[in-house]
Each structure stands twice: as structure tokens, then as C-alpha cells.
Amino acid sequence: MAMQARPTAAATFVLVDETGSRANVSFDVPYGTLAAAAVAAMDALTPLIRALTGCTVLSHSLTYSTVDNAPIAADAGSRVERKGTFIFLTAAGKKVRYQIPGIVPTVVLPTGRIDDDAAAVAAFTTAIVAAGAIFSDSNGVDITALDQAYEAYRRSTRRMLPAERRPD
Amino acid sequence: MIYTVPRLGYTVLDGSGSGSTFKLSLSHGVTVASAMAAGNTLRGLLAPLTGCTFVRQSVTYHAINDAAGPADPGSLAKNLGLFVFETSSPDQLAAIRVPGIRPNLIKTTGPNAGLELDETLAPIQAFLAAMLMGDWCNPFGYDLVSLGATLVESAP
Numbered sequence: 157m158a159m160q161a162r163p164t165a166a167a168t169f170v171l172v173d174e175t176g177s178r179a180n181v182s183f184d185v186p187y188g189t190l191a192a193a194a195v196a197a198m199d200a201l202t203p204l205i206r207a208l209t210g211c212t213v214l215s216h217s218l219t220y221s222t223v224d225n226a227p228i229a230a231d232a233g234s235r236v237e238r239k240g241t242f243i244f245l246t247a248a249g250k251k252v253r254y255q256i257p258g259i260v261p262t263v264v265l266p267t268g269r270i271d272d273d274a275a276a277v278a279a280f281t282t283a284i285v286a287a288g289a290i291f292s293d294s295n296g297v298d299i300t301a302l303d304q305a306y307e308a309y310r311r312s313t314r315r316m317l318p319a320e321r322r323p324d
Numbered sequence: 325m326i327y328t329v330p331r332l333g334y335t336v337l338d339g340s341g342s343g344s345t346f347k348l349s350l351s352h353g354v355t356v357a358s359a360m361a362a363g364n365t366l367r368g369l370l371a372p373l374t375g376c377t378f379v380r381q382s383v384t385y386h387a388i389n390d391a392a393g394p395a396d397p398g399s400l401a402k403n404l405g406l407f408v409f410e411t412s413s414p415d416q417l418a419a420i421r422v423p424g425i426r427p428n429l430i431k432t433t434g435p436n437a438g439l440e441l442d443e444t445l446a447p448i449q450a451f452l453a454a455m456l457m458g459d460w461c462n463p464f465g466y467d468l469v470s471l472g473a474t475l476v477e478s479a480p
Contacts, residue, residue, distance in 0.1 A: 163465035179401035179423035184463050191356050191385050197459040207447040209424035210396030220356050221382040234375025236344035257344035258376035276372040290362050296329045296352045316342040
């Protein structure tokens with residue numbers, strides 16, 4: 157099923173009081189609200205929240221979400237701990253790393269390197285580095301080339317452990 | 325405010341039901357429509373690379389207050405001010421909890437002294453005016469139209 161937009165975007169402010177304790181206050185804006193307009197409204201609300209609380213407003217964030225209420229089943233045996241790590245170079249000569257959970261073994265070479273010649277891998281990396289692509293590093297600098305791609309594993313958290321892990 | 329780059333996020337589930345979220349940075353100034361469109365295209369390219377299924381896609385705009393200053397003496401996040409708004413739907417309300425509500429904004433006279441906020445005070449009036457301008461709604465998309473009630477709470 158296709159992704160469906162939620163009816164609203166979530167606007168969240170992070171506050172901190174005199175003791176250092178943090179808290180959030182959340183609002184909703186209609187999903188069709190332009191981000192620039194919503195952010196402007198949040199900026200205008202910031203001093204008003206300060207006046208109500210005396211707390212410092214550390215930051216605010218605005219999130220638009222789409223969800224798939226009937227997703228197709230994941231592949232049997234797929235695990236989010238198995239990461240496809242892609243390290244890209246930016247126009248500033250720095251690096252940015254993206255990790256894709258559940259990387260399929262078919263694109264991983266016996267050495268652990270991800271086969272950048274595989275069609276699916278090439279299509280993905282091309283989309284990231286293409287001129288005019290909107291992807292960037294955290295400073296907004298364009299991504300220009302793939303530097304490294306390999307398989308890596310992260311530690312399983314308690315919640316990632318299989319639900320049926322006791323002997324039957 | 326310092327506006328960081330927008331972030332495109334994907335949440336996936338694997339064959340065991342475990343979830344994971346990964347995010348990519350986007351160029352400054354990208355609109356939601358452009359970001360979502362690019363996200364939809366990229367999701368199609370990511371699908372063959374992962375055995376996980378995509379359940380959520382999001383775009384987040386984040387700002388950091390670089391002129392924050394210290395919190396006022398006596399401010400306590402556990403003191404909550406609850407604002408209940410009526411919405412454009414007769415069957416829907418909206419509840420907004422503001423942590424750290426100032427004690428001097430609480431009513432001191434009348435039958436609800438100590439329980440409600442004093443709506444005659446300037447900070448509350450300014451906040452209510454902003455909330456009822458038409459920018460905000462409840463989680464189901466119904467606009468806030470008027471204040472229904474206020475209440476003072478304390479977080480555990």
C-alpha cells in the first residue's frame with residue numbers, strides 16, 4: 157500500500173528549566189501548511205512560551221510524516237542489525253555516512269564490501285551524488301562521490317532480540 | 325534561531341519485527357513536497373537493497389535557539405499548564421500541555437483558585453491569541469477555534 161500522509165505535521169519545542177530538567181510541548185499544524193510558514197509560526201510562538209514558563213526554549217522541530225498502514229512483509233531472515241554502510245565524499249572534502257538497515261546479502265561481496273557495480277547499488281549511489289540532487293551532508297554541502305561501501309553489524313538492543321528465543 | 329538542514333527519515337521493519345530509522349540530510353530550503361517526492365523516488369531505489377519493509381517516511385525541519393539564555397529562577401518543568409481548545413469539529417477537542425507554567429499565572433481568587441490559569445493575564449492572552457490565529461490544529465487536523473478550559477497539573 158502507498159504511503160499516506162498524516163492529517164497533521166508535529167511541531168515540538170524542547171524546554172529546560174532552572175534545574176536542568178527537560179520537557180517537550182507539542183502542537184499540530186495541518187499537513188498542507190508550508191514548512192516556511194509553520195516554522196515562522198513556531199518562531200513567533202517561542203517567546204510566548206518563554207513568557208508562560210520561564211523555561212529556556214532550546215530548540216524546535218517540525219515533522220511531516222507519511223505512513224504505510226498495510227506494508228508488504230519484510231523478507232524472512234532480514235535483520236536491521238545488518239547494516240549497509242555507505243560513506244560519501246562531499247564538495248568540501250568531508251565525509252558523510254549513511255547506514256541502510258537489513259542490507260541484502262546478494263549485494264555484499266565475500267570480502268564484506270558492497271558491490272558498487274551491482275545495478276541496485278549503482279542506482280542508489282547515483283541518485284545520491286547526482287548533480288542537482290537535494291541530498292547533502294549535515295552542513296548542507298552537496299555529496300559528490302561514493303568513498304566506501306561495506307557491510308557492518310550493530311549490537312542488538314533488548315527490543316531487537318527475537319520474541320521467540322526460548323526453547324520450545 | 326539556527327536552522328539546520330532538513331532531514332529525510334525512513335523507518336523500516338525487518339523479518340523479526342524489529343524496527344530501525346535512518347536519516348539523510350537534505351539541502352537548505354527544500355520544500356516538503358520536493359523532499360517527499362525525492363524520498364519516494366529514493367525509497368524505490370532502496371527497496372531492492374534491503375530486506376526490510378518501509379513503514380514510515382518523514383521530513384523534519386529543526387531549529388536551535390542560539391539566543392536562549394538561562395532559565396528563570398524557580399522555573400520547574402513538572403508544573404504543567406493544560407489548555408483545552410474547542411476545534412472546528414463539534415466532536416473534537418485539542419489538549420496542549422505546557423511544562424514549566426509560571427505559578428503567578430494561576431488563579432488566586434474564585435471557586436477555581438489554584439486549579440485554573442488566569443486568562444486575563446497578558447502572557448496567557450498573548451499565547452491564546454497566537455494559538456487561535458489559524459496556524460494550529462488538533463492531531464486530526466481540526467482548527468483550534470476557542471479556548472474551552474485550562475487546568476494546572478503536576479507531572480510525576
